[in-house]
Amino acid sequence: MYQKKIRSRKLALFISTLLAVPLPSYAVSISPLFDWLLNLSNPNQDDTNPEYLNGCSNTSCASSPSTTGKWGDVFSIPIIPIHMSLAPDGRVLMYGSGKDGSQGTMEYVVWNRQFGNHFTTLPNVMPTDTFCAGQSRLASSGDLIMMGGDNGTGENFGNANTTLFTASGELKNISYSMNYPRWYPTVTTLPGDEYLVQGGSTNGVLGTGVTVPELYNPRKGYRTLINARSEFAYGDDFFRWWYPRTWVLPNRKIFTISGPAMYYTDVQNFGQTIPAGELSTGNIGATSTAVMYRPGKILQVGGGDKANHVGDSVIASNVASVIDVKGNWPSVRQISPMKNRRHWANSTLLPDGNVLVTGGSEANGAVGEVLSHPVGYEAELWDARTEQWTTMTSEKHLRHYHSSALLLPDGTVLSAGTGAPGPKNNLNGQIFYPPYLFDGNNWAKRPTINISNKTVTYGQELTINVDDSNTIKSITMVKNGVVTHSFNNEQRFRHIPVIQKTAKSVTVKIPSSPYQLTPGHYMVFAINDKGTPSIGTIVHLPPRSKNPGWTEQKPLVRNGNFENAGIIDVTDVTPAIQALGGVIGENAARGVIQTQANLVGLSLNTKDQIDVGFGEYMPGRRLGDWYVQNNGIEVQASSHQQMGQALNGKQFLDLNANGQIWQDIKGLSVGQRYKVTFDYAVHEASKACHPWLWFWCWNQASAKVEIGSLIHSWHANNRGKESWKSNSQEFVASNHTERLSITGTQGSPTGGMLVDNLVITPIY
Secondary structure, eight states: OHHHHHHHHHHHHHHHHHHHSOOOGGGSOHHHHHHHHHTTTOTTOOOSOTTEETTEETTTTTSOHHHHOEEOOOEEOSSOOSEEEEOTTSOEEEESSOTTSOTTSOEEEEEEGGGSSEEEEEEOOSSOBOTTOEEEEOTTTOOEEEEOOBOSSSSOOBBOOEEEEOTTSOEEEESOOOSSOBEEEEEEEOSSSOEEEEEEESSGGGOOBOOOOEEEETTTEEEEOGGGOOHHHHOTGGGTTSSOEEEEOTTSOEEEEETTEEEEEEOSTTOEEEEEEEOOSSOOSTTOEEEEEETTEEEEESOOOSSOOSSSOOOOOOOEEEEEOSSSSOEEEEEOOOSSOOBSOEEEEOTTSOEEEEOOBSOOSSHHHHHTSOBOOEEEEEOTTTOOEEEEEEOSSOOOTTEEEEEOTTSOEEEEEOOSSSSSOOOEEEEEEOGGGEETTEEOOOOOEEOSOOBOOTTOEEEEEESOGGGEEEEEEEEOOEEETTEESSOOEEEEOEEEEETTEEEEEOOSOTTTSOSEEEEEEEEETTSOBOOOEEEEEOOSSSOTTOOOOOOSSTTTTOOSSOOOEEEEOHHHHHHHHHHHOHHHHHHHHHHHHHHTTOEEOTTSEEEOOEEEEOTTOEETTEEEETTOEEEEETTGGGOSGGGOOSEEEEOTTTOEEEEEEOSOOTTOEEEEEEEEEEOTTOEEEOSSOTTOEEEOEEEEEEETTEEEEEEEOOBTTTOOEEEEEEEEOSSSSEEEEEEEEEOBTTBOEEEEEEEEEEOO
């Protein structure tokens, strides 16, 4: 206890020093300095396409726009749109950087194209920095849900928060938190109103990867799919945790590519990960892009690197593969490659089901390195029927790491961003007009449609009013996109069968399966006999039921992650944040103070109070559903001496020398086999020494877990600050209720065996 008081005094001294000494001007923001270092090789180099002239390159202007498309004028955007999504009303939400293009000062921007290039900028009033978060549109409402991101300390650690940007433009902080902080996670809409959260890391681009997926229910919060824990799927090898590319398939499976790994995820009960082989070609990794262009068929192109690098990157791939997942096992075949090698391209589904690939570069690094290699200014259009590529006209500026591309309801594609950090901070965008919008050098005549009922249901017959049904060749639906880091996790495409025509109407039948079209908002297009699409009408396809096919399991171990423990507020640092914020801004001030708090094992909570980061529980006290015995235990915050950072949890258990906790596990099935799984590490204070060489000491602790006939002892010398390990044991239930206990057998009075994420799951 004395040591923890000393830490608080050290922090108080640091804060008082900050209040007394003004910071120099160059300390105003860390992120622009970081960007400058990334671009040190040539910070002012112009990234403009040298062949650019009036919206196309000299080499492409000979062709008409009906063959190679056309780019519109470049326009400014208030921020770098690292994340973009299409709202139910057709507006585009963008976020990812501040107005200066830096990290840490994030603002939200809403673009309403109906009023020209009109942007509404909204400050981030939430306690969460959603930079590099996972995102999806809620199927029932169209609200954008954002999970994880940056914890705001300036160190790029993940957070576990849930943030909502409503369809009406209101920011909200959701009370439910993930079980693991995540940076770079993927959020996938499932057929019911539930969302699969996969991957991400605890420490930005460095890892460690979060190996356990979880499921989000807007009405009940998160539940961990503990049996789906997988190093194969989410391990640090080739950063498999980096924005996994996941799709719900028409055969009722969930398929993912992450790094070289291919696998299925079963979300029933406590989950399961089923490995399905690895991709052996070079078009893999975080720098590639992928899209499911038809139900059960995926186009995977470009990439070849595991992250954004400077100076040591591999040359990008131009390889293209089609992955057929309509059957029980993925089938991979290589097709014609792209003309350009591309790291950090974006792939966008078009109304006709073809795919537009934009942006990227052969190199993966700072601007000098990138621009000294071929840049993918030219867009490339992939024909899903012939599986051939056609080179389009060229974009004016570099689109690379942290760029995004999004299909708009009028059938055009917005390409924007790059930077923060990246090869170049591009706070601008450009719109591509695909060839189907042209008739020679003129605009093509477009079909017109009107849909009176904007809410549709599965299996419904939908009547679409048109100007001339004789010219209508097909009706398609494309889901509103949600894109970041070269992957649009929401876009889906489906031809909708026409069942009846009149002179001025077309009747189609919406698929009856939510595995064909996951619930949410879709653009409906009518395509004429010349291949020109109408302007899309956005309709809402809400979830058919709350949870089709999946049951929510209550955990057998209650409070197994030790979150139901009080944290003691020591001091309110609001005055310090306000004073320092007057010099460097409140967000930066909060980050500076949090960084110093971390160094002394403390943490800054959302109320701007310094938390001690521990709670002491003596014998006879309750810790949520746990009972405490022997000499007591402690619950530590993950930030405490940084011992929980690698584990991903918010708090963990410290058994000290010989503390014990127990609870009765109810609801067991007699004769059923169960698995006890937990993570463990050793506290810095717990040591063992050589019996003769008294100066030779190392960190070590021991403990045992007991339930039914299982008595398992284990030892640890892996320090929590460096790594956590996982332990699994099995037992067969003899009774419907069995007592579970964990006891420290070797440790120090101030720190011993550390335990977290304790679960019991049935083995089927």
